[in-house]
Amino acid sequence: MALIELDRDAPLEQAPGRRPPPWRYRHAGLLMTAVLMLALGGAAPYAATLWRELGTIGQAGDPETPIQLAGGRLYTVGMSERYHEVTAWALDGPPRRVWTARTPIGMSYNPVSGYFGAFTVRQAGDVVLLSEGFATTALDKRTGQTRWTLPLAVWLLGTGGVGLAAEQVFRPGTVYDQASGDPGALYFSATGEPHTEPPVRTQVHGVDLATGEVRWTTTPGGSVTVDPVHGDVPAVLITSSDRLTLHDGDTGDVRAEVALPELNGSGPVTASVAGDVALISYRDPGQQVAYDVRTLRRLWSRDLPEVPGDVPDCRQVICWGPRNDLYILDPATGEPAWPANGDIDITVRAGFVLETKVRTGRPDRLADLRDGTNRVVLTGWDRVLPGDPDATVVVRRDGDDGGQIFAAVRPGHPELRILGTADVDSDDCAADDHRLVCRDSSGLRVWAYRI
Incomplete structure (x- = not known):
């Protein structure tokens, strides 16, 4: 949930070979199941999954760049003095290179802030979006050719063909002199440039992801927050200092609008979205008001x-x-629904609430969104791999032989299933719904799984 100050104005191929008759291994299988159930906290057995190593890519890309999985492919990113070298790898069998593309390494560099930003890869239809700091480049998924580049961050609106971008327009002469060190509030542009006054207006664009052309633009006054509203029909929620407006993601048309009242002569100062609820907060007096994101x-x-x-x-x-007295609120009423467990951070993964220990970073459990009841106990696992909030949750832990053991929970299915063991000497791994990639001293190693 981003808080922004508001001013007033593939299918897996079956492993080759023929399986022996099941009765031959019945007793050994039952014994193995019991051992796994005891050793791995009640997880479903390894035999319930397909797990196989697809191959090793070798040393590819910059080892400091996070592993990038998008749209069933792996993307590696290398750097030179002048450009990024992005390579797409197909993972429908042994990893194979599809294409390599070059993009300017300074595409998001800002001379004032000196900020590059994290490099991320996302797929949207037949384009691959490369985002770094305040810039986005779209490559053709099939060929790797550059489709378009914008000096703005672009967010995705669900699975549609439209992205979302916003840029602030400031009064001339308001750029902050960083060498001065003068105190006071600062307001940042879409490129990270600090200003001493809030923007006079904000331009919100709906961007055609295939061409980079702007489909629609709306220009609310002053500083606003912009949030994609996910669902079957793409939408955009814009919060200004005096109103909340829902726009159609494809056309920009206004679907709904509601005025935001003042409290003690002041409008709201922050806005954020949590699930299906928009949260509007006031500073004096401190108050939070919740609205349904689609009906307002x-x-x-x-x-x-x-x-x-x-x-x-x-x-x-x-x-x-x-942290020592934390409650999860019912989004429909704002009342406490259930107490959270101790010193934790919280996020939503695969339709459950993931609780992670703050001090160790280890996962604790997956809880029911409504009442906090245990759905999957994750005690004993070392880490949850990063991934899309709606995708499969993959966890890992150190094996006794120095390798890594992996397990997964599918969205909406409160069952931890063992995937298998990877004999890698590193915990630098990432996963999607069907593939797992780990970087170790031999390079990037890829496994396929099905649960």
């Missing part, structure tokens, strides 16, 4: 007294309280 119907409000202690990181859920 007012749901509830609550006071926001200052919370003592360390505030936990809660993503896509609404939480309240310090």
Whole structure:
């Protein structure tokens, strides 16, 4: 949940070979199942999955760049003095190179902020989006040829063909002199340039992802927050200092709008989206008002007294309280629904609430969104691999022989299934719904799985 200050204005191929009759291994199989159930916290047995190593790519790309999986492919990123070298690898069998493309290495560099930003790869239809800091480049998925480049960050609107970009327009002469060190509020442009005054307007664009052309533009006054609203029909929620507006993602047309009242003569100062709820917060007095993101119907409000202690990181859920007394709120009513467990951070993964221990970074459990009941216990696992919130959750832990053991939970299925063991000497791994990639001293090694 981003908070922005508001001013007023593939199928897996079956492994070759013929399986022996099941009865031959019945007793050994039952014994192995029992051992795994005890050793791995009740996870479903390895025999319930298909797990095989596809091959090794070797040393490809910059080892400091995170492993990038998108649209069933692996993307490696190398750097030279002048450009990024991006290579797409097909993973429908032994890894094979599809194409290599070059993009300018300085495409997002800002001379004022000196900021590059993380390099990420996403797939949208027949284009591959490369994002770095404040710039986005689209490559043709089939050939790797550059389709378009924009000096703006582009967000995806669901699975449609439209992306979302925003840029602020500032009054001339308001660029902040960083050498001065003068105190005061700062307002940042879409390229990270600091200003001493809020923008006079914000331009929000719907971008055709195939061509890079702007399909529609709306220009709310002042500083706003812009949030994609995910669902079957793409939409965009724009929060300004005096109103909440829902736009059609394809056309930019206004679907719904509601005025935001002032409190003590002041409008809201922050806005964010958690699931299907828009949260509008005021500073004086501290109050939070919730609206349905698609109808803009007012749901509830609550006071926001200052919370003592360390505030936990809660993503896509609404939480309240310090870490030692944390509650998850019912999004429909704003009332406490269930207490969270101890010193944790919270996010939504695969339709469940993932609780992660703050001090160790280890996962604790997957809980039910509604009442917090245990759905999958993750005690004993070392890490949850990064991934899309709606995708399969993959966890790993160190094996006794020095390798890594992996297991997974499918969206909506509260069952931990063992995938297999990878004899890698590193925990630098990433996964999607069907593939797992680990980087070790031999390069990038790829496994396929099905659960």
